[in-house]
Amino acid sequence: MSTKKRQLRLGAFLMSSGHHVAAWRHPDARADGGLNFQHFKQIAQTAERGKFDMIFFADGVAVRDRGRGTEALSRTSVVHFEPLTLLSALSVVTERIGLTATVSTTYNEPFHLARKFASLDYLSGGRAGWNLVTSATVAEANNFNREKHMEHTLRYERAKEFVDVVTALWDSWEDDAFLRDKESGIYFDADKLHIPNHKGEHFSVRGPLNVARPIQGYPVIIQAGSSDDGQELAAQTAEVIFTAQQTLAEAQAFYAGVKKKLAKYGRSPDHLKIMPGVFPVIGRTSQEAKDKYEQLQELIHPQVGLGLLSGLVGGVDLSGYPLDGPLPELPETELAKSRLKLVTDLAQRENLTIRELYLAIAGARGHRTILGTPQQIADQLEDWFVNGGADGFNIMPPYLPGGLDEFVELVIPELQRRELFRTEYEGRTLRENLGLPRPTNKFSTVAASREQVAV
Amino acid sequence: MSTKKRQLRLGAFLMSSGHHVAAWRHPDARADGGLNFQHFKQIAQTAERGKFDMIFFADGVAVRDRGRGTEALSRTSVVHFEPLTLLSALSVVTERIGLTATVSTTYNEPFHLARKFASLDYLSGGRAGWNLVTSATVAEANNFNREKHMEHTLRYERAKEFVDVVTALWDSWEDDAFLRDKESGIYFDADKLHIPNHKGEHFSVRGPLNVARPIQGYPVIIQAGSSDDGQELAAQTAEVIFTAQQTLAEAQAFYAGVKKKLAKYGRSPDHLKIMPGVFPVIGRTSQEAKDKYEQLQELIHPQVGLGLLSGLVGGVDLSGYPLDGPLPELPETELAKSRLKLVTDLAQRENLTIRELYLAIAGARGHRTILGTPQQIADQLEDWFVNGGADGFNIMPPYLPGGLDEFVELVIPELQRRELFRTEYEGRTLRENLGLPRPTNKFSTVAASREQVAV
Numbered sequence: 075m076s077t078k079k080r081q082l083r084l085g086a087f088l089m090s091s092g093h094h095v096a097a098w099r100h101p102d103a104r105a106d107g108g109l110n111f112q113h114f115k116q117i118a119q120t121a122e123r124g125k126f127d128m129i130f131f132a133d134g135v136a137v138r139d140r141g142r143g144t145e146a147l148s149r150t151s152v153v154h155f156e157p158l159t160l161l162s163a164l165s166v167v168t169e170r171i172g173l174t175a176t177v178s179t180t181y182n183e184p185f186h187l188a189r190k191f192a193s194l195d196y197l198s199g200g201r202a203g204w205n206l207v208t209s210a211t212v213a214e215a216n217n218f219n220r221e222k223h224m225e226h227t228l229r230y231e232r233a234k235e236f237v238d239v240v241t242a243l244w245d246s247w248e249d250d251a252f253l254r255d256k257e258s259g260i261y262f263d264a265d266k267l268h269i270p271n272h273k274g275e276h277f278s279v280r281g282p283l284n285v286a287r288p289i290q291g292y293p294v295i296i297q298a299g300s301s302d303d304g305q306e307l308a309a310q311t312a313e314v315i316f317t318a319q320q321t322l323a324e325a326q327a328f329y330a331g332v333k334k335k336l337a338k339y340g341r342s343p344d345h346l347k348i349m350p351g352v353f354p355v356i357g358r359t360s361q362e363a364k365d366k367y368e369q370l371q372e373l374i375h376p377q378v379g380l381g382l383l384s385g386l387v388g389g390v391d392l393s394g395y396p397l398d399g400p401l402p403e404l405p406e407t408e409l410a411k412s413r414l415k416l417v418t419d420l421a422q423r424e425n426l427t428i429r430e431l432y433l434a435i436a437g438a439r440g441h442r443t444i445l446g447t448p449q450q451i452a453d454q455l456e457d458w459f460v461n462g463g464a465d466g467f468n469i470m471p472p473y474l475p476g477g478l479d480e481f482v483e484l485v486i487p488e489l490q491r492r493e494l495f496r497t498e499y500e501g502r503t504l505r506e507n508l509g510l511p512r513p514t515n516k517f518s519t520v521a522a523s524r525e526q527v528a529v
Numbered sequence: 530m531s532t533k534k535r536q537l538r539l540g541a542f543l544m545s546s547g548h549h550v551a552a553w554r555h556p557d558a559r560a561d562g563g564l565n566f567q568h569f570k571q572i573a574q575t576a577e578r579g580k581f582d583m584i585f586f587a588d589g590v591a592v593r594d595r596g597r598g599t600e601a602l603s604r605t606s607v608v609h610f611e612p613l614t615l616l617s618a619l620s621v622v623t624e625r626i627g628l629t630a631t632v633s634t635t636y637n638e639p640f641h642l643a644r645k646f647a648s649l650d651y652l653s654g655g656r657a658g659w660n661l662v663t664s665a666t667v668a669e670a671n672n673f674n675r676e677k678h679m680e681h682t683l684r685y686e687r688a689k690e691f692v693d694v695v696t697a698l699w700d701s702w703e704d705d706a707f708l709r710d711k712e713s714g715i716y717f718d719a720d721k722l723h724i725p726n727h728k729g730e731h732f733s734v735r736g737p738l739n740v741a742r743p744i745q746g747y748p749v750i751i752q753a754g755s756s757d758d759g760q761e762l763a764a765q766t767a768e769v770i771f772t773a774q775q776t777l778a779e780a781q782a783f784y785a786g787v788k789k790k791l792a793k794y795g796r797s798p799d800h801l802k803i804m805p806g807v808f809p810v811i812g813r814t815s816q817e818a819k820d821k822y823e824q825l826q827e828l829i830h831p832q833v834g835l836g837l838l839s840g841l842v843g844g845v846d847l848s849g850y851p852l853d854g855p856l857p858e859l860p861e862t863e864l865a866k867s868r869l870k871l872v873t874d875l876a877q878r879e880n881l882t883i884r885e886l887y888l889a890i891a892g893a894r895g896h897r898t899i900l901g902t903p904q905q906i907a908d909q910l911e912d913w914f915v916n917g918g919a920d921g922f923n924i925m926p927p928y929l930p931g932g933l934d935e936f937v938e939l940v941i942p943e944l945q946r947r948e949l950f951r952t953e954y955e956g957r958t959l960r961e962n963l964g965l966p967r968p969t970n971k972f973s974t975v976a977a978s979r980e981q982v983a984v
Contacts, residue, residue: 098709098716099711100711105711105716106707109740137737137739144719148718149714149715150716153738153740153741154739158613160648160652166566167621181638181641183636186636189611190614193614194614197610216733216735217640217736218638218640218734219732219733219734247608256554256555256560259551259554259828259830260604261553261604261607264602267603277674278671279674281592281672282592282594284590284608285564285608373714
């Protein structure tokens with residue numbers, strides 16, 4: 075048997091008109107993409123043609139309007155599909171690509187979440203993935219009966235218990251519980267029903283789930299939090315980490331740190347894939363890539379840039395500070411700690427003014443920007459991949475559909491030539507394509523002694 | 530202009546393998562229908578071929594296992610898709626039929642609900658409908674951190690406020706708020722954003738919604754509660770009532786009673802469609818219909834019948850009473866009052882034993898059973914329709930897909946011959962097909978003075 079060369083995992087991170095904050099204004103972007111199903115159908119099918127492991131939707135349960143002002147807000151794309159309904163529709167027009175959605179543990183109940191993802195897993199034939207976030211804005215809190223956002227540590231405690239409940243609900247039924255024997259009239263084997271009966275600090279959920287065990291056992295669990303609490307939760311429960319890293323040295327430190335934590339939870343380093351975000355701007359020459367990037371940057375209205383920056387640093391109003399002066403000392407809030415650090419580090423490292431800083435992050439929003447030819451971009455991805463910085467990447471096209479078309483037509487073939495990326499899907503499920511094991515049922519007494527079979 | 534003859538509205542009420550409690554055992558039923566997307570795709574397309582106004586999914590957020598025992602439960606179809614994910618997928622494989630899902634106001638948050646239905650409305654081009662229920666079982670309470678079910682009156686108070694919040698969120702944006710002008714960089718007209726900022730007894734929800742105003746203004750609002758509280762809420766907020774009525778006299782009283790309530794809320798009787806449930810068993814002769822019904826009835830295991838009855842009367846355990854004796858006096862619980870009354874009335878009126886009672890309700894589960902030829906069934910529907918008992922019906926095929934195929938192939942053409950039912954869809958949206966007005970935006974100052982336009 076030949077040992078197959080280790081290959082990249084790739085996610086396509088799809089935002090309405092593209093990832094750049096002014097994407098919707100780009101001549102080749104669909105300005106109404108956020109609520110246009112034909113748009114999402116086209117880009118999901120493009121990503122599948124490119125053999126991406128998954129498409130990935132960010133999410134928030136609010137219009138993030140704080141610290142921006144209406145003027146800035148009115149220049150931003152603010153309305154879009156809810157991801158689980160959109161992915162359910164996309165399951166019908168795709169066949170092999172993974173379908174992953176962000177859902178917050180802070181503003182949801184485990185029963186609903188377990189059920190909807192199990193339902194999506196059946197609709198898609200085992201292609202569902204859940205990106206667990208704990209939410210980070212007051213705007214979201216205010217849509218759910220709260221004056222303030224839940225405190226960081228408490229949010230992560232709740233998230234940990236939330237995962238326990240959700241996985242127990244997914245395990246309510248053993249894989250082979252459903253006999254559906256018309257003759258005897260037995261629908262399921264009662265010995266293979268396990269009522270979770272969870273009673274904990276944050277949740278009291280009896281179960282069982284009213285969906286069978288998902289095709290994948292559990293949908294793939296993804297996390298994006300890179301704070302200490304976030305990393306610890308990921309090491310315990312996540313199978314993919316979507317992270318923002320600016321330099322190879324930082325990426326290597328993050329990669330090594332998280333992989334090292336897995337041993338104490340009895341997990342193999344191979345069973346957690348680390349995928350930093352990448353914002354690629356592709357040109358036939360370096361200069362063309364730079365020009366394309368500048369074209370996008372020029373579309374950013376100063377108020378939009380400032381609003382974006384305010385959002386990333388936890389909602390602090392920056393409008394009182396001079397645009398061409400330095401970033402002031404910022405208070406640590408109970409919001410997204412890791413993003414705050416990333417932004418302040420960048421400002422210090424490169425000695426940026428507020429204006430320079432918002433321009434630097436407006437494209438990738440804290441993720442890594444790569445400008446260049448397809449070969450140069452492949453070089454950069456390969457460099458991180460072979461040098462312990464990443465297991466793969468979440469690709470954030472600057473504008474859509476064009477930015478994804480270019481990546482699939484120009485960069486993917488280059489990665490395939492280097493044997494760094496698949497030319498055909500290996501498996502039927504997202505889990506199989508990512509190379510992740512199918513979880514055993516925690517309630518099954520015979521799980522260890524028999525081979526796991528798909529429903 | 531010719532005045533068009535008043536026509537029936539028809540919903541197709543689709544449960545996994547069919548509406549009969551033993552449907553999954555029927556030789557022509559799909560036993561695994563609940564989690565089989567190809568099954569639902571086929572039946573949704575059949576209903577659309579039949580020009581049904583809408584397909585309709587019941588729902589509960591639990592396996593309803595109380596008062597049944599595991600033996601009875603293990604003989605019942607208990608796992609199925611979550612309706613909003615399923616309808617989102619079905620939106621892609623249908624074009625004109627309405628897509629309506631049951632969602633409880635007791636175990637959800639208004640922001641999530643407003644958002645998901647708005648998202649479905651965009652996915653489907655304006656075909657979404659929400660069947661509002663307040664939930665009625667302890668099994669559901671136990672999945673959401675509660676020991677007991679919420680008290681009936683409180684549930685309806687919450688539901689009323691819930692609708693206020695949801696409609697305010699749907700009105701966050703005026704229909705023409707989104708300019709998306711690439712040149713000026715203005716995405717929306719700030720004067721057409723209205724932040725609901727709701728603060729009430731049960732909810733505090735700031736908004737705005739992160740989806741544009743639904744294509745239909747609001748998705749169609751349906752209700753199924755027939756208690757006094759339920760009728761009052763329906764008169765205030767519902768556009769369709771799905772109700773269980775056994776006799777024409779009862780149906781007429783209900784119909785007249787609810788329509789009369791509309792005036793005090795300033796609403797026209799035409800703007801609330803009353804659609805009783807009907808469970809049709811179709812034969813080439815009356816005898817064939819009776820035989821088909823008996824074939825289904827014989828598939829009911831006694832424990833399943835008893836469990837079903839217990840569930841309908843609020844979870845009371847009936848296993849201690851003789852099957853061939855009368856129904857005991859039952860306590861009124863905080864659960865579904867109208868169903869309890871319906872069941873006890875039926876037992877008294879027809880002097881039924883427990884066994885006879887569960888057999889009588891096992892098919893239609895409290896709704897009206899009609900056995901007969903296509904002509905006889907059309908006669909019955911016409912009788913109620915022309916005599917003030919109904920504006921239309923929610924058809925509950927006994928088993929699927931066969932039971933729906935027969936209705937579409939045999940009964941629909943008969944109704945069309947009588948000019949009681951459409952031969953082509955009149956409109957593009959569910960609202961247009963049902964003949965319901967598009968709601969004006971409650972925050973819009975110019976709503977009254979300009980024509981409403983679709984987004």
